[in-house]
Amino acid sequence: MAFVRKSEKRVQVSSDFEELSTPEDLIAFASKKGLETNPINISELAILLGIQVRYQPMQGEESGSLKKDKKTGDWIMTVNSLHHPHRQRFTIAHEIAHRVRHAANSDTFEDATFFRNGDSNWMEAEANSFAATLLMPSEDFEYYIENVSSTVESIAMHFKVSSHAVRIRAKSLGYEGHNL
Structure with a gap:
């Protein structure tokens, strides 16, 4: 058996978005443009970034x-119109992540399943993490838990995401327990 060196993740951020390469950068951009950021108006953000959003x-x-x-x-972003609006929000955030982080590497991204299994490649994992941070920034997430509610359902409703995403x-922010 031979050992094979794993290839390193090489990401070249699109030159269009060098100054907007993190979820925090995008939130600041959205705020500067007058968009609601808590929770973020994700579909308007996509449009501001020059992405056409279609539902079908x-x-x-x-x-x-x-x-x-x-x-x-x-x-052009296509979002499954049959999915729940909260899942659609995650899809939009996920595709924004591909545009900002991975468009220099590819010009086509097709996403069948989020969070379903461990078979995801590194770009999909990074897009999921980016989307979660964009939709549920750590400061806002922690503030909500400490000052409003720590129930999964309440947090999901506030950030307009699924309970699973919450x-x-x-977990990624270090919380434990079923009721956070």
């Missing part, structure tokens, strides 16, 4: 896609 029914568990139109150079975000 998609097959099976397909959540969304992001593709660069080869003729116009425009970025649990994963809570």
Whole structure:
């Protein structure tokens, strides 16, 4: 058996978004442009970033896609219109992450499932983490738990995300327990 060196993750942030490469950068940008940021108006943020957002029914568990139109150079995001609005918000944030973080590496992203299994590649994992941070910034998340409510359902309703996304975000921020 031979040992093979794992390739390092090489991300080249799109030159269009060098100054907007983190969720915190995007939140500051949204605030500066007058968008609501707690919770963030994610669909308006996508539009401000020059991404066309389309809603249409998609097959099976397909959540969304992001593709660069080869003729116009425009970025077009498609979101599954059959999914719950909270899942759609996560999809939009996830696709924004691909546009900001991975567009220099690829011009097509098709996302079938979020958080479902460990078979995700590093770009999908990074897009999920980026989306969770964009939708549930740590300071806002912690403030809500300490001052408003620590129930998963309440947090999910406030940030307009799924209970599952709240649990994963809570775990990533070091919280334990079913009721946070």
